[in-house]
Amino acid sequence: MQKVVFATNYNEGEDYLSLYINNFLHYTDHHCQLIINLSPGRRLVDPALAAHERIHIINGHTERAKWGMGLAMGHLESFAYASSQLGAFDFFCTTASNAMFFRKPDFDAVVRELDAGHIFPVTSGRDYTKDHDISVKGYEGDGGTWAWTGFNQSENFRRVLEERCRIERCSVTQIEGLFARKQDWDIILDHHEEISALRHALAQDPDDARYYMAVEEMLFSTFILQFGSKRYTHLCYMFWNGLGRVGPTELLTVLPDLPSHFCCAKWFDRQIADPASTLVGTDAGRSLLAACRVAPAKRSVLLAQMRKSIEALGAGGYEPDAEISIARHWNALPGWTGRVLVEGQINLGRQSETIIDDVPQPVEAFAPFFLTEQSHRPFDLSISMTEGEDGLQIVATGLYPDERLSTALAGYLYLSCRVPVSEFILSFDSHDSARRIAERIVLYDNQHHYTVVAPDRETERGGEIRLHYQVRDEVKFSVISIGIPCFGRFYTALRLSVLETFPESDRAAKMLS
Numbered sequence: 265m266q267k268v269v270f271a272t273n274y275n276e277g278e279d280y281l282s283l284y285i286n287n288f289l290h291y292t293d294h295h296c297q298l299i300i301n302l303s304p305g306r307r308l309v310d311p312a313l314a315a316h317e318r319i320h321i322i323n324g325h326t327e328r329a330k331w332g333m334g335l336a337m338g339h340l341e342s343f344a345y346a347s348s349q350l351g352a353f354d355f356f357c358t359t360a361s362n363a364m365f366f367r368k369p370d371f372d373a374v375v376r377e378l379d380a381g382h383i384f385p386v387t388s389g390r391d392y393t394k395d396h397d398i399s400v401k402g403y404e405g406d407g408g409t410w411a412w413t414g415f416n417q418s419e420n421f422r423r424v425l426e427e428r429c430r431i432e433r434c435s436v437t438q439i440e441g442l443f444a445r446k447q448d449w450d451i452i453l454d455h456h457e458e459i460s461a462l463r464h465a466l467a468q469d470p471d472d473a474r475y476y477m478a479v480e481e482m483l484f485s486t487f488i489l490q491f492g493s494k495r496y497t498h499l500c501y502m503f504w505n506g507l508g509r510v511g512p513t514e515l516l517t518v519l520p521d522l523p524s525h526f527c528c529a530k531w532f533d534r535q536i537a538d539p540a541s542t543l544v545g546t547d548a549g550r551s552l553l554a555a556c557r558v559a560p561a562k563r564s565v566l567l568a569q570m571r572k573s574i575e576a577l578g579a580g581g582y583e584p585d586a587e588i589s590i591a592r593h594w595n596a597l598p599g600w601t602g603r604v605l606v607e608g609q610i611n612l613g614r615q616s617e618t619i620i621d622d623v624p625q626p627v628e629a630f631a632p633f634f635l636t637e638q639s640h641r642p643f644d645l646s647i648s649m650t651e652g653e654d655g656l657q658i659v660a661t662g663l664y665p666d667e668r669l670s671t672a673l674a675g676y677l678y679l680s681c682r683v684p685v686s687e688f689i690l691s692f693d694s695h696d697s698a699r700r701i702a703e704r705i706v707l708y709d710n711q712h713h714y715t716v717v718a719p720d721r722e723t724e725r726g727g728e729i730r731l732h733y734q735v736r737d738e739v740k741f742s743v744i745s746i747g748i749p750c751f752g753r754f755y756t757a758l759r760l761s762v763l764e765t766f767p768e769s770d771r772a773a774k775m776l777s
Contacts, residue, residue: 266354266371268292271299271342273335274361275328276718278310279536283545284361285319290550291365291527294318297350299342303328320350328715333463335439336480340459343449357443358484362703362718363500363530364510364544366519373525374443377497383485385438385498386523390672395436400426412436414477417469424465429458430490437485439478440530441500448492452484455491459483501529509533509699511540516556533703534718587689587761590746591651593682597631598622606647609665610636619647619677627710630682630743634750636675642666643674645750655691655759660750671754676706676747684765686740690719691728691759698722698729701756706747709739714747728759740765 270288274281281300288298300321308314314321322345326337339358346356355371384392394405395412400422403412415422415434425431452459466479488496501522503509510519510532519529532541543549594600599622610617619632626633634645641664648659660677664670690705692698703718719731735744750756 265295266375267352268296268355268357268369268371269299269343269346269350269353270296270357270359271301271339271346272359272361273324273328273338273342274300274302275715276361276534277720278308278313280361280534280541280718281308281313282310283536283541284364285313285316287364287545289316289318290547291368291544292318293368296369297346297353299346301338301342320345332477333466333479333483335478336483337459337463339439339480339484340453340456344453344456347446347450347453354446355443356446356449357441357499358439358480359500359528360440360530362532362534363440363528364532364541365528366510366515366544367527369499369527370524373523374497374499374527377525378443378445378495381495382497383435383437383489383495385441385500385502386526390502392437398434398436400431400434412477415482418466418477420465420468421462424458424461428461429455429487431486432490434482434486435489436482437496438498438500438502439480439484440502441498441528442484442496443499444484444488444496445493448488448496449484451492452487455487497525499525499527501526503529503531509540509703511699512543512556515540515543515553520557531703533699535720535722537722587654587763588681589651589654589656590679590681590685590688590760590762591649591656594631594651596682597629602651604632604647604649606634606645609642609644610634617645619649630680630710630745632677632679634675634677635747637673643752645674647677647750652759655689655761657759658748658757660748660756661754662750662752664752667752670752672752673704674750674752676749678706678708678745678747679760680710680743680745681762681764682743684741684743685762686735686765687763688733688735688746689761689763690731690733691725691761692731693728693757695729697757698731700751700754701749701758702731704749705733706749707735707739708745708747710743710745735765 297318297320300319301324302321304323304325304327306323308321322342324338324341326334326341328334328338343356346353398412402416402422485496488494501519510529514529532538535541543553597620599620604620606619616627617634618626619634620626623629623631632649634647643662643664645662646660650657656679658677662674664672703716705717707715707717717733720734721732723730723732746760748756
């Protein structure tokens with residue numbers, strides 16, 4: 265049996281990590297190992313998480329960000345560790361913390377896909393053929409990934425890619441479940457100095473959030489196609505359209521019917537109270553999932569019981585604090601009257617759109633702005649925001665006029681309280697509305713870093729479903745912006761409230777009172 269090493273860049277909490285490791289150990293055997301790459305300096309409180317011989321937890325040397333080369337360098341660090349510390353292995357596979365196994369891998373089927381040269385992943389809602397064989401000089405086509413906009417703007421990056429790395433043609437592919445032979449990853453690692461030069465070149469290009477790109481999506485595939493076997497494939501199925509999430513329904517219907525080379529899927533909710541994550545990440549959940557598969561008539565009853573039990577656990581011990589609207593400190597913004605309505609067609613090209621007309625530079629003013637995610641496509645955007653006593657009511661939606669049935673992500677509405685916050689709460693009128701965006705929320709530090717975050721807990725109050733997001737200690741004394749996703753056809757409707765961060769002196773006084 266051939267040996268496979270999996271690698272994940274991990275930034276989430278330890279409670280979910282235990283679920284993630286449990287999922288890996290259950291669905292894989294002793295021929296598979298997993299590297300968990302933590303950010304520099306992070307230490308786990310629970311040493312038992314690293315106790316299993318097939319789990320290897322390391323600290324990378326590269327700071328993480330949603331865009332740029334941080335994730336690519338993290339995966340390369342993990343491969344270097346595997347090559348030097350884990351002995352002989354045959355294949356290396358990159359994965360993600362919100363991609364979990366739903367069945368045991370059929371590596372014979374995966375290798376058949378690899379040998380057949382099936383490099384384009386089969387996904388729900390994205391066509392990667394438009395991102396293949398692109399000139400290093402720049403992307404001139406239509407319909408490709410938004411990342412090409414940043415690629416075209418990054419002159420230094422493209423120059424080093426061509427002159428130092430000797431790359432002629434580029435290709436973007438799915439990084440989740442990217443599966444290739446060790447020999448091809450060896451070739452990539454042999455170019456480590458050139459890749460480091462790429463990183464320095466990218467740092468010299470304009471530091472503009474509109475032009476950031478996820479380099480990991482193009483780096484490895486491009487090097488394998490240029491210098492390696494020209495063979496890679498994917499064992500992870502991605503949900504790009506619709507809710508974009510894996511729930512109990514997907515585990516019982518869509519995923520079991522996929523071709524046999526698929527064994528994991530994304531997006532799972534990265535919290536231990538999520539039903540789908542629990543169904544594949546715990547012994548009890550997997551037993552329940554098996555029971556639902558063999559007894560379809562009992563599915564709804566079993567899943568309803570499970571949801572009720574999980575929600576009861578998650579609701580315990582919560583003490584409400586003084587919540588305010590995220591717009592509480594917007595009165596100083598020119599043009600803000602407590603309500604705004606934006607309607608019109610925009611061109612999606614990694615650009616920011618002003619939401620309040622009288623604020624020409626919204627990022628610098630910590631004012632609302634819309635940052636697009638797609639590329640070279642028109643989008644009919646509609647955003648409504650109304651301030652209430654304890655929250656900002658938000659409705660965001662739109663349509664792609666060239667593909668009116670598309671539910672693809674169009675971009676993010678970024679909102680800032682304009683003061684530091686320690687927690688923010690998204691309130692919805694239904695579970696479905698909450699699930700659609702729960703793990704699609706982005707925190708932006710208003711400088712360089714975007715971070716995708718998951719809720720820490722879910723509660724209910726007054727008929728609303730409330731998702732609570734704790735702001736990490738290292739940023740809760742800074743002014744941040746919260747990114748709310750906007751999709752084609754779907755309405756994103758919610759109420760956004762926050763808890764302000766107490767200054768250190770006020771916090772101490774409160775603790776003593």
